[in-house]
Amino acid sequence: MTRLWNEPADFADEMIAGFVAANGRYVRRVSGGVVRSTVVPDGQVAVVIGGGSGHYPAFGGLVGQGLAHGAAMGNLFASPSTQQVHSVAAAAEHGGGVFLSYGNYAGDVLNFDSAQDRLRAEGIPCETVTVTDDISSASVDERHKRRGIAGDLTVFRIAAAAAEAGYDLAGVTTVARRANDRTRSFGVAFTGCTLPGAEQPLFSVPEGRMAVGLGIHGEPGIDETDVPTADELAELLTARLLTELPDDIAQTNGGRVVPILNGLGSVKYEELFVVYGRIAQLLGDAGVEIVDPHVGEYCTSFDMAGTSLTLLWLDDELAELWDTPVDTPAYRRGSVVAAAHDDTAASAETTLDIPAASEGSRAAAALAAHAVTVIAETIDTHVDELGRLDQIAGDGDHGIGMQRGARAARAAAAAAVEGGAGAGTVLVHAADAWSDRAGGTSGALWGVILRSIGETIGDDDAPSAASVAAGVAAASDGVTAYGKAEVGDKTMVDALVPFSASLTQGVAAGATLSAAWQKAADAATRAAAATADLLPRMGRARPHAEKSLGTPDPGAHSLALIATAIGALLIDASDERN
Amino acid sequence: MTRLWNEPADFADEMIAGFVAANGRYVRRVSGGVVRSTVVPDGQVAVVIGGGSGHYPAFGGLVGQGLAHGAAMGNLFASPSTQQVHSVAAAAEHGGGVFLSYGNYAGDVLNFDSAQDRLRAEGIPCETVTVTDDISSASVDERHKRRGIAGDLTVFRIAAAAAEAGYDLAGVTTVARRANDRTRSFGVAFTGCTLPGAEQPLFSVPEGRMAVGLGIHGEPGIDETDVPTADELAELLTARLLTELPDDIAQTNGGRVVPILNGLGSVKYEELFVVYGRIAQLLGDAGVEIVDPHVGEYCTSFDMAGTSLTLLWLDDELAELWDTPVDTPAYRRGSVVAAAHDDTAASAETTLDIPAASEGSRAAAALAAHAVTVIAETIDTHVDELGRLDQIAGDGDHGIGMQRGARAARAAAAAAVEGGAGAGTVLVHAADAWSDRAGGTSGALWGVILRSIGETIGDDDAPSAASVAAGVAAASDGVTAYGKAEVGDKTMVDALVPFSASLTQGVAAGATLSAAWQKAADAATRAAAATADLLPRMGRARPHAEKSLGTPDPGAHSLALIATAIGALLIDASDERN
Incomplete structure (x- = not known):
């Protein structure tokens, strides 16, 4: 459960304020979320991500050089509003248009789509790829209905690497869509989480049991079993993901993959490493080449106990984009050439516009x-x-x-x-x-x-x-x-x-x-x-x-x-x- | 509680194997733990850290360029053995001698001291600074008896930065000792943790209560209160640490400080940011200049719910050393010039030495x-x-x-x-x-x-x-x-x-x-x-x-x-x- 808050209704705001206070070298606050505090080259496509708060490092923790240009940070587990998305996108935009990406949930779709309409109406080109990596949330025939979970990271990162490499908006969109098509996740959970101030957990899993395919907000899973051993869990996750391969991988048998073993909050690093050890063996046995494995917390749900495995199946272009450096508050890879700090003051508050009335x-x-x-x-x-x-x-x-x-x-x-x-x-x-x-x-x-x-x-x-x-x-x-x-x-x-x-x-x-x-x-x-x-x-x-x-x-x-x-x-x- | 293991007795080994499998770009396995997998310049002092497992990223997650050269990784919450420390130190040594550092617990002192004796007997210069940052674990008059908690990081990092800067063993030891003298932590806990395979938690805190000063293995605290608000907790942590300042800071009123707000495992990032927001205000109100704030998980105890605040009081030399880049599995700062990979094969297994017998x-x-x-x-x-x-x-x-x-x-x-x-x-x-x-x-x-x-x-x-x-x-x-x-x-x-x-x-x-x-x-x-x-x-x-x-x-x-x-x-x- 969560324990530390002041007024529950203020939690998200205070969280963002503390996050920005701790990470001024990476981000600055704008209305609706954060944007990079470092200088972005003119004409670069702005990658704007977002979603409900409570999933740190998603989404604000992923803003910085080599990754997102801005993040709309909604209330706890609630989509950011249209205004928030629009405000962050407008602040992040640098003349190359806006690329929006987020996990596929109805509230987010509603608000990001509206923001996209508004940006386009203002003459700012805008494209969107929603992330749909959770294979347990809909059948392969309805991939567009799948939820987005820790696979967010692969789509965001590929899009951002393309933007940094000078791709135009259409190019960023194309390669990000391919990254989403080649990213699949499967998760399990042992407990729910309690939102700050709530008296009961949002959802729960019976003690000693494991919910298979449970979503990160408690969306229904597809099965429930006893808690398995670490090896058995590795086998479950790997086997599920190896049943649904991209076509080219299925044909050649093998392929290169970035595995991301994500902890939801209170399944901790040591346990994840034990599970990962077996996953690495199983992928090796399947003839898969492992590239840049990730084991840690990339998309959490407060202290929810659970884990998910994500596989990004690389092709040559994705592999090249993946191999670029990143430096954000919560995610760093390789060596970034530090950019200058952007000292632009936050845009002034809009004044109250009161028309004449009878x-x-x-x-x-x-x-x-x-x-x-x-x-x-x-x-x-x-x-x-x-x-x-x-x-x-x-x-x-x-x-x-x-x-x-x-x-x-x-x-x-x-x-x-x-x-x-x-x-x-x-x-x-x-x-x-x-x-x-x-x-x-x-x-x-x-x-x-x-x-x-x-x-x-x-x-x-x-x-x-x-x-x-x-x-x-x-x-x-x-x-x-x-x-x-x-x-x-x-x-x-x-x-x-x-x-x-x-x-x-x-x-x-x-x-x-x-x-x-x-x-x-x-x-x-x-x-x-x-x-x-x-x-x-x-x-x-x-x-x-x-x-x-x-x-x-x-x-x-x-x-x-x-x-x-x-x-x-x-x-x-x-x-x-x- | 922890849930994912195979044989509990194998947990630490399997954890290390999975950790190395996921982080080969940073570390390679040696008997007793890990050392850097990147090339280290000849003559550089080797910073060797270690302790019980279960505190990731302490200790293996802190090995890499700009931080430790090796980590002895003991069994769960148990000191590494003398042989482990010796083996890791011998593998990490590059002609500049060995600097040992670890949290002040009796088992660790016993084994690291023995390893130091053995290294010196072999002609390898070796010095030690034990970390004693937890101000709630002994009075200021008995600082040498204090436990080491998340303040480990500051001492390790300063020592490593000095080693990378070419300090000799005496110089590294002097500046690391000063870093320890200027590092103070204070922690609270809401729950204990359960070791893999154990049926009951190692220790517990009554529901709705907060143990003040509780150690990271459940060592007795100094008080127990109701769970406070986030602001009240920030005030408690900050006030306690501001009562015990280094002499020069107390005299000048102000000073520069690196604050590290550490999560023990299941107090999560959003909660930490809310608490940090208030800490930053309070430090500012006290006239303290904040440098490079850290909010995250630096020393955990599996999924224990708790947090600690560490303050490192900088002086000019410490500030300069702090501002150097680091790249390890779990901790990165700034931009590191990537070193070549060290392809040295692991040293051969020692053969069984059986003397003649009657x-x-x-x-x-x-x-x-x-x-x-x-x-x-x-x-x-x-x-x-x-x-x-x-x-x-x-x-x-x-x-x-x-x-x-x-x-x-x-x-x-x-x-x-x-x-x-x-x-x-x-x-x-x-x-x-x-x-x-x-x-x-x-x-x-x-x-x-x-x-x-x-x-x-x-x-x-x-x-x-x-x-x-x-x-x-x-x-x-x-x-x-x-x-x-x-x-x-x-x-x-x-x-x-x-x-x-x-x-x-x-x-x-x-x-x-x-x-x-x-x-x-x-x-x-x-x-x-x-x-x-x-x-x-x-x-x-x-x-x-x-x-x-x-x-x-x-x-x-x-x-x-x-x-x-x-x-x-x-x-x-x-x-x-x-």
């Missing part, structure tokens, strides 16, 4: 900000419950992520009111703060909700029942499109769609906003509860884990809680007016 | 070898019990260490008999194999016992009751002198001295060897049991831990078990002869 909209702004406060209070009250629900269904960070986002939204809304904003701008600012600070999928989706409502009600007129209902309808459409989910997928959409439909119908039938809202909130509550009875549809990319029958979706549940609380606020507000 | 002695050799077999069988039977006793009194490795040594002795004795050796040589070979393979204090002492008996009975005549008793008396004197212990110190000496006295007395009174031995074994058994009633005398350097009242000393207990078993063998043997 008196009516400004008058409603206080109620809008109050609604955001109610959201934050509702989440505070239910944070543990949401975390528990998400432990069953996902990676347990829903409560913490929502709390982080809602608190940031509350502060942004208050600042906007202070600055004289109208109701629409209050919600738009709250939306941006939420998605930026929360990260992950739910952060992105709550950003869409608040922004949709805010943009619909605008600042020109006082919001009406009709404009609010239209805003919620826009939010419902936006979330459905953005999250690529449908009703029945056991997501927030299951509650949001009936909520919006009921609200629209009630307002159209002439009900007051508060009455229609309350009825809609009841519909959302029923729909959220009903997600517990759904067997989720499979085959759709999901954040981190398949969901369980019998458990309501935490995203749907939190939406219902928030809708109900705002309903009560609207009643109070209309009582005051009466 | 027919009588050769006839007795089989019984001598049988006695060694009985020892090994006795240890096999009691290995768990000995481990449990040692968990209370020491570091829990007594059973495993004895098993490893006795098995090696059995094989060596059998080989000697096979080669036509006399009884004396059989025991001498068994002695060398035992101390070489077991390591630690008990390994060294059993080497002294068997060698003393073997040298006394010799190969010229068949052993007699008188010569065996004289041999045991020599063993008793040798162990007392070598271990610097007296009767009543609650060590093996408490059983060996009365055993020897009784045997000598019985034989002098005309008893047969088997009768006198049995009576002596009874005396040893009573004396061993009586160690449970002793409160051990303090103030004497001990391996790893103070011992507890109420628990018999495992070394005395195992000696009594062995004496009793050999007594039964002697009865059987004399029955056969009658």
Whole structure:
């Protein structure tokens, strides 16, 4: 378990601050993560990586000469937000375009893709390769659905070596894609890990047992056995990986391979060396030439006990790129010619942009900000419950992520009111703060909700029942499109769609906003509860884990809680007016 | 806990083999440990470090350009044997003499000192600095009694940088001693660790509590508190270390410091960064200039949850030496000019040296070898019990260490008999194999016992009751002198001295060897049991831990078990002869 934190909600920020304080020779902080603190040649492709925090040295520890140019560092086990990825990429960019790479998880795909769209819209060329090395997470026919684990390192490193060698963006992308195609990992776990401040582990493995193929956030594995001997584990890992060879290797029988035996956190170096000794023998017996073996911690999950073996099957070009030096906080190889320190000051904070607003909209702004406060209070009250629900269904960070986002939204809304904003701008600012600070999928989706409502009600007129209902309808459409989910997928959409439909119908039938809202909130509550009875549809990319029958979706549940609380606020507000 | 092993007794060997397989670019294996696999300039002082295994990257992971030239790698948490240290030092030596450095634990002092004596006797200049950085392990007035923990790294690195810079042996020793004088550490722990194959942790800390000053093998701490926040821990560590400054720093108020925040195994990087962020603030507030901060795992204890802060207070010379590049398996700094690979083959195995022996002695050799077999069988039977006793009194490795040594002795004795050796040589070979393979204090002492008996009975005549008793008396004197212990110190000496006295007395009174031995074994058994009633005398350097009242000393207990078993063998043997 983890033990050392101050406020759990501050953990990721404080971790990044301490990391930068300890590693100023390599990295400097920018909004959303870190970039190299050394000078990068103009025109070099910028390799930007990222993901949730809690996997050090992934991702910030891999920024430096010969490896990444920047890392977007999300909240614990949560994707960085679109803003974070965009901000880091913009800071890392040096005129050669941006190459994005990260492990294949739904939240990351959502946010990195959005950031890519935004970069391209700004005229910055951008390409992406998602890492899909975990062979236990989907069949070979569905390789694009596989999760990314410790194989991240091989793809990042090949891409970065190509960038340093002067490849253009297309060239970096091509060779990184080949590195991903030739990288395969297989992992096992003996225990889960406990996120800072959580009362229970995120997931667990029975004492004396080994989960085979378990993901690094507790995603389901494919088998469970007794803990084997070190030799037996070496045989399991090696045999699994040797069943799925690249075509050219399978044909020639042999090949060159970089093996990476990765510790997840509390399976320690001595144990890894015992296991590696047997792996080296087995690869040798199979006629495989071992190049530059790695035994250590490259992608962890706090103190999770587990290990994975990654094999990168080299070809001539990959071998040449692999043999280049690297110098980052946590990963060094060969001798790097030290670059000068980049003394560029961090870019100035963006100033608050408050458009002019009508008196009516400004008058409603206080109620809008109050609604955001109610959201934050509702989440505070239910944070543990949401975390528990998400432990069953996902990676347990829903409560913490929502709390982080809602608190940031509350502060942004208050600042906007202070600055004289109208109701629409209050919600738009709250939306941006939420998605930026929360990260992950739910952060992105709550950003869409608040922004949709805010943009619909605008600042020109006082919001009406009709404009609010239209805003919620826009939010419902936006979330459905953005999250690529449908009703029945056991997501927030299951509650949001009936909520919006009921609200629209009630307002159209002439009900007051508060009455229609309350009825809609009841519909959302029923729909959220009903997600517990759904067997989720499979085959759709999901954040981190398949969901369980019998458990309501935490995203749907939190939406219902928030809708109900705002309903009560609207009643109070209309009582005051009466 | 540790989970991955094959045979626990083989763990250290297999670990070293896997480590070397993964790190051939840095190290090559020699008897007793590893030396650099890169070319070392002639005349350079060889920095040889070492200690028990289980602390990776200490000690093998710190061998390479800019750091150690060789590491003696003992069994788990057990000192390397004299032979191991000597063998590694001889292989690492390049004409500039040998500089030995290691953490201050009794078993290590015993074996490194003996190796130093042997090197000097061979004409190789040799000096030693033991590392004593743990300020919680003894008062400032008894700094020489302090344990060495993560501060090892600073002393090793300064010594190595001086060696690479061309300092002679005296110069390396002087600057390394100053580095040790200016290095201070303070640690805390949340859990113990479990040695491979052990059923219980070596030591434990109550859930939710933090042991303050606990040693890396579970040596007693100075306090216990609830687990604090990350900031509170940072404040505790920093405040303790700032109370004991080098004189020049105290006078000038300020100074330059290299902070090393070390994780023991399962307190992970993210937590360490959060703690470090606050440490950096506190050092800054105290007017201290931070140089090259280190946050990571530099000296672990398997998956023990704990952390320590080390401060190296720089002066101009230390600062200059610190700023040199290093490239080892687990520790890299700056850019090293890669040296050529050293293709020297490992030195040939020493051939078995069997002196001529009389027919009588050769006839007795089989019984001598049988006695060694009985020892090994006795240890096999009691290995768990000995481990449990040692968990209370020491570091829990007594059973495993004895098993490893006795098995090696059995094989060596059998080989000697096979080669036509006399009884004396059989025991001498068994002695060398035992101390070489077991390591630690008990390994060294059993080497002294068997060698003393073997040298006394010799190969010229068949052993007699008188010569065996004289041999045991020599063993008793040798162990007392070598271990610097007296009767009543609650060590093996408490059983060996009365055993020897009784045997000598019985034989002098005309008893047969088997009768006198049995009576002596009874005396040893009573004396061993009586160690449970002793409160051990303090103030004497001990391996790893103070011992507890109420628990018999495992070394005395195992000696009594062995004496009793050999007594039964002697009865059987004399029955056969009658």
